[in-house]
Amino acid sequence: MxxxxxxxxxxxxxxxxxxxxxxxxxxxxxxxxxxxxxxxxxxxxxxxxxxxxxxxxxxxxxxxxxxxxxxxxxxxxxxxxxxxxxxxxxxxxxxxxxxxxxxxxxxxxxxxxxxxxxxxxxxxxxxxxxxxxxxxxxxxxxxxxxxxxxxxxxxxxxxxxxxxxxxxxxxxxxxxxxxxxxxxxxxxxxxxxxxxxxxxxxxxxxxxxxxxxxxxxxxxxxxxxxxxxxxxxxxxxxxxxxxxxxxxxxxxxxxxxxxxxxxxxxxxxxxxxxxxxxxxxxxxxxxxxxxxxxxxxxxxxxxxxxxxxxxxxxxxxxxxxxxxxxxxxxxxxxxxxxxxxxxxxxxxGRVRDRLRLNGHLVNGYDLENLLLRHFRGYLDYRITVSHDDAGADLLSLTLNTDPDRDLGDDIARAVASCREELDTALSVDFGDPGPITSTGAMVSWKAARVVDLRAPGADASAESHSAERIAGTRA
Structure with missing residues (x-):
């Protein structure tokens, strides 16, 4: 050598x-x-x-x-x-x-x-x-x-x-x-x-x-x-x-x-x-x-x-x-x-990647661990954060998996866990988040995995733009 x-x-x-x-x-x-x-x-x-x-x-x-x-x-x-x-x-x-x-x-x-x-x-x-x-x-x-x-x-x-x-x-x-x-x-x-x-x-x-x-x-x-x-x-x-x-x-x-x-x-x-x-x-x-x-x-x-x-x-x-x-x-x-x-x-997770959800400050690691705890066999995921008419924060988890799989019990457990630990409602849907989720190592977990819709321009950060640009070259 x-x-x-x-x-x-x-x-x-x-x-x-x-x-x-x-x-x-x-x-x-x-x-x-x-x-x-x-x-x-x-x-x-x-x-x-x-x-x-x-x-x-x-x-x-x-x-x-x-x-x-x-x-x-x-x-x-x-x-x-x-x-x-x-x-x-x-x-x-x-x-x-x-x-x-x-x-x-x-x-x-x-x-x-x-x-x-x-x-x-x-x-x-x-x-x-x-x-x-x-x-x-x-x-x-x-x-x-x-x-x-x-x-x-x-x-x-x-x-x-x-x-x-x-x-x-x-x-x-x-x-x-x-x-x-x-x-x-x-x-x-x-x-x-x-x-x-x-x-x-x-x-x-x-x-x-x-x-x-x-x-x-x-x-x-x-x-x-x-x-x-x-x-x-x-x-x-x-x-x-x-x-x-x-x-x-x-x-x-x-x-x-x-x-x-x-x-x-x-x-x-x-x-x-x-x-x-x-x-x-x-x-x-x-x-x-x-x-x-x-x-x-x-x-x-x-x-x-x-x-x-x-x-x-x-x-x-x-x-x-x-x-x-x-x-x-x-x-x-x-x-x-x-x-x-x-x-x-x-x-x-990074200091700046933490999310505040209905008064709870949560890091990316714990949020990911909580939302995915009850699911197996998925090929990708992404999280969307929004709020209802009363201003309460809401979470949506998109899983890339067979939509015909019977995940009813898994979804119910995930929804209950999210409500119990973060006092936040969760919905689960199915689809392919696309290549943007592959950019985490280049940019950040939050830019690659989270869409935050709670405020106008909330996702208009430099990291989000970078993630979109990199994803575009990988599509």
Missing amino acids: FTQYDPESAALTDELRGLFDEFGAGKWSADDLEKHQTDKLREVLAYVRANSPFYREKLSGISDEVISGLRIEDIRNLPFTTKADLQEAQFDLLSLPVSAAWTFYETTGTTGRPTPCPRTNGDTIHNNSVLTAYYRDILAPHGAGQVIGISGPTELHATGDTFGDVCRNLGHAVAKMWPHSPVIGFDRALEVMRLLPVTGLFCTPGMALRLAQKAVEAGLDPRRDFSLNVLMLTGELLSPSLRDNIGELWGAEAHNCLYASQEASVLAAATADGTLRIAPLINLYEVIDPVTGEAVVPGPDGVRYGELVITNLYTGAKPLVRYRTGDMVRMTEAGLGAAVPAHSVEPV
């Missing part, structure tokens, strides 16, 4: 493999982890202040003495980095020139200026080491003779490189196929999946649904005519209800496999116990109130709920310090039996 031709990369790979093996086996104490994070935090702060024009100014009031004595809890005294900072600073946020990276990625730019996301060998090795360590026990039960499909974009995007490298680390063959590409298309992608056959698939939830829909339109049965054993789903909001439906459609084990972003890289990954777990060896995590910016404390159930803030604990092209992800999460300490001794995390 490449690392054997680069002594520094080879040494880092060997070091990180050992660290992750020891950490995953529970050989690190709390003091060991705190020392590791403290040392790395100080190193990263000194590094970005010396090398990044943005952070040189942002952290100008912090002396070398302060950095050298910084404790983890002191991080709350440092300023946040925001998405707006990334869009404005552009290449000034980098700590190395692009020529020092091995590859260049960028954010999609569908709702603002794309931001540069180059990766050095060190960046990639740190992040892919997490995925290799965490995915090993998920894929191993399915045997050694696997062919893993990767259905994600590759142009200026990390999906294909990242999962391809991780699968190669684990000894699995890879087929990269992007069905939205004019070179491939859905017909050829489905043909390749049957021909090889593909036994595992990395893709978005929307892509898994779209492939199933195209298979059914071609007269195929996703469960009978394909050989998928495991689906590794990422890139979009994914509630347990939708995950289980996708698994049932394909007759495969389905995982919410990765929480990450182009700008912040790997934040959490699936483990063999069925949960997403953070990567505390390479990131420092905070959960804050999105309004006040103050740290949140665990609730009575031990869960911290708020906006995720991360600090990268490795030097490279673009380490981020106290980066506000804009994502709402629920974070829980690892309990007994955890596959990896790290907090579990549920990304439950």
Whole structure:
């Protein structure tokens, strides 16, 4: 492999493999982890202040003495980095020139200026080491003779490189196929999946649904005519209800496999116990109130709920310090039996994607999970929000499924659950929402999945326009 031709990369790979093996086996104490994070935090702060024009100014009031004595809890005294900072600073946020990276990625730019996301060998090795360590026990039960499909974009995007490298680390063959590409298309992608056959698939939830829909339109049965054993789903909001439906459609084990972003890289990954777990060896995590910016404390159930803030604990092209992800999460300490001794995390939707329904503020994850809880076998869905003459909010769920199926009991249970939990009336109808639902990974869950009719122009946001434009090219 490449690392054997680069002594520094080879040494880092060997070091990180050992660290992750020891950490995953529970050989690190709390003091060991705190020392590791403290040392790395100080190193990263000194590094970005010396090398990044943005952070040189942002952290100008912090002396070398302060950095050298910084404790983890002191991080709350440092300023946040925001998405707006990334869009404005552009290449000034980098700590190395692009020529020092091995590859260049960028954010999609569908709702603002794309931001540069180059990766050095060190960046990639740190992040892919997490995925290799965490995915090993998920894929191993399915045997050694696997062919893993990767259905994600590759142009200026990390999906294909990242999962391809991780699968190669684990000894699995890879087929990269992007069905939205004019070179491939859905017909050829489905043909390749049957021909090889593909036994595992990395893709978005929307892509898994779209492939199933195209298979059914071609007269195929996703469960009978394909050989998928495991689906590794990422890139979009994914509630347990939708995950289980996708698994049932394909007759495969389905995982919410990765929480990450182009700008912040790997934040959490699936483990063999069925949960997403953070990567505390390479990131420092905070959960804050999105309004006040103050740290949140665990609730009575031990869960911290708020906006995720991360600090990268490795030097490279673009380490981020106290980066506000804009994502709402629920974070829980690892309990007994955890596959990896790290907090579990549920990304439950962007801060701005929350909906207020008859006085209840609900995130996308919980709304999706609630509305889809009683349904299985559908190929797609979309939600419409409106209000009645008295001003009460109403919900309508459109399911792409056989309208002749007897879903009366399922609909009744869904209507009752919605009324009980959100004090909101729900109706269910049938139809194809069209290609706009496939744009969630490019834009947002809300723009792709929700039509809000409660106010004139409510859906006239930049994200909604972007979703419509992308959907138009995919029709």
